[in-house]
Amino acid sequence: MTFKTDFSSHTSDIAKKLGISVLEAELAIERLQNLGLLTKDAQGKWQKSKGNISDLEIASRPGTDRHVQILNKASKAIREQDFNMREFHSVTFCIDKSFLPDAKEKIRHFLEDMNLLLESGAREEVYELSVALFSLEKN
Incomplete structure (x- = not known):
């Protein structure tokens, strides 16, 4: 957000924007x-x-709280943002858990690639890209 040309350091302006x-x-x-x-x-x-x-560099509790906040914002965005301004996809599958380390590594590389792409142009608006891979089963 600090990269935006119209960025204001006033806390009230930051709160309003977010x-x-x-x-x-x-x-x-x-x-x-x-x-x-x-x-x-x-x-x-x-x-x-x-x-x-990355979340790997943030202590466990703050990272967890952040993910909950992001998921709440995503839920709100599905209902409130224009379809052309957002992208949501989901897939459910049965997996071989031995592939999890490779899958997690590919997700990290994907996020790095998207970061390089999306931050290379004019920085006009703050977006969040969130990827979740988790078990749907109760263990």
């Missing part, structure tokens, strides 16, 4: 600062301080 409360925005900014992902520049504006990180 559809969250000011308190949620403040807490998110604090978490990003603590992770070393967000700093202020010489003019006092927020800026991304390092490249993208």
